Amino acid sequence: MIPEKLAPLDPVIHSQIRLAVMSILVSASVADFNELKAATGTTDGNLSTHLAKLEEVGYIRIKKSFRGRKPATTCSLTDAGREALARYVNALESYLPKSRG
Amino acid sequence: MDEQQARDDIKYIREMLDRTRRSTADSGTLFIFWGFWIILALIGNYALVYTHLFRWIWVDWTFFSFSGWVVTIWHSVRRGRKERIMTFAQEAAAYISFACGIAFALAAFALPLLGAYGYDVISIVIALVSGVLLFGLGGLFKAKFMLAAGLAWWLGAVGLVLIPGDWRGLGIVPLIIIGYLVPGFIFRAKYRNGK
Numbered sequence: 001m002i003p004e005k006l007a008p009l010d011p012v013i014h015s016q017i018r019l020a021v022m023s024i025l026v027s028a029s030v031a032d033f034n035e036l037k038a039a040t041g042t043t044d045g046n047l048s049t050h051l052a053k054l055e056e057v058g059y060i061r062i063k064k065s066f067r068g069r070k071p072a073t074t075c076s077l078t079d080a081g082r083e084a085l086a087r088y089v090n091a092l093e094s095y096l097p098k099s100r101g
Numbered sequence: 102m103d104e105q106q107a108r109d110d111i112k113y114i115r116e117m118l119d120r121t122r123r124s125t126a127d128s129g130t131l132f133i134f135w136g137f138w139i140i141l142a143l144i145g146n147y148a149l150v151y152t153h154l155f156r157w158i159w160v161d162w163t164f165f166s167f168s169g170w171v172v173t174i175w176h177s178v179r180r181g182r183k184e185r186i187m188t189f190a191q192e193a194a195a196y197i198s199f200a201c202g203i204a205f206a207l208a209a210f211a212l213p214l215l216g217a218y219g220y221d222v223i224s225i226v227i228a229l230v231s232g233v234l235l236f237g238l239g240g241l242f243k244a245k246f247m248l249a250a251g252l253a254w255w256l257g258a259v260g261l262v263l264i265p266g267d268w269r270g271l272g273i274v275p276l277i278i279i280g281y282l283v284p285g286f287i288f289r290a291k292y293r294n295g296k
Contacts, residue, residue, distance in 0.1 A: 016113065019110065019114065020117050023113070023114040023117035023118060024120065024121050026118070027118055027188055027189070028121050028186045028188045028189075029187050029189050029191075029192055030186070030187045031185065031186040031187075032186065034185055035185035067182055068182075089111070092110050092111055093107075093111075095103065095104055095106070096104055096107055096108065096111075097104065
């Protein structure tokens with residue numbers, strides 16, 4: 001049974017790749033591009049697009065640097081991103097029937 | 102979005118959180134290294150005592166401590182570069198480990214040199230700090246075997262008081278095995294299984 005009142009889902013997070021990125025970053029202070037790519041199983045270009053979208057709304061912070069001679073991109077969640085993910089999970093719960101207690 | 106999709110999304114979030122947790126398990130390398138390194142230093146210590154070369158004991162401990170620090174810093178920097186993800190628990194663990202490292206240096210060198218206590222008390226203070234390190238890390242990584250190792254160090258610290266001063270160094274060996282080597286090997290096995 002689905003409750004009558006359903007909370008709206010944040011359209012920015014409501015995409016499997018962006019949800020994966022946000023879920024990883026919520027427990028990691030920093031994650032690098034390759035780790036996110038491996039976790040989401042997507043391509044460089046696709047992941048970059050999703051990361052740019054999350055950065056644009058202020059949910060994540062992207063830092064580009066160098067490890068030795070290799071370029072390294074790392075991402076971290078902002079406070080706004082953390083709050084947005086918490087809201088998203090709460091909204092998801094409104095789609096589930098309340099457990100009988 | 103329906104109920105099933107919501108369940109799938111929540112399951113997906115959990116999977117990602119689990120993935121992060123698995124990918125950041127400690128390798129245990131430094132515990133194993135320090136366990137063997139201190140045992141080697143103790144063997145050196147007692148070899149010098151046995152051969153009546155007491156004045157060289159400080160060289161033994163300075164060499165093993167300093168070289169141990171160099172290896173620890175080198176390993177930590179190298180791992181930090183390789184690490185593709187850093188969790189808050191790992192960050193906190195790094196701070197606890199560094200803080201205990203400073204406490205070890207103060208307890209083993211600075212405080213006895215300043216006359217705070219005699220050299221026979223060092224192993225007791227080291228055991229106390231080791232208990233803080235293991236118990237703290239055990240709490241962070243939710244590892245019961247490390248919490249138990251922390252308790253073992255504290256019990257050991259009390260037990261060391263009952264051992265005559267000259268033999269306390271040997272009394273700490275079983276504690277190193279229980280409190281460093283065993284947790285180190287358990288971490289190593291978990292780390293390899295998680296990869």
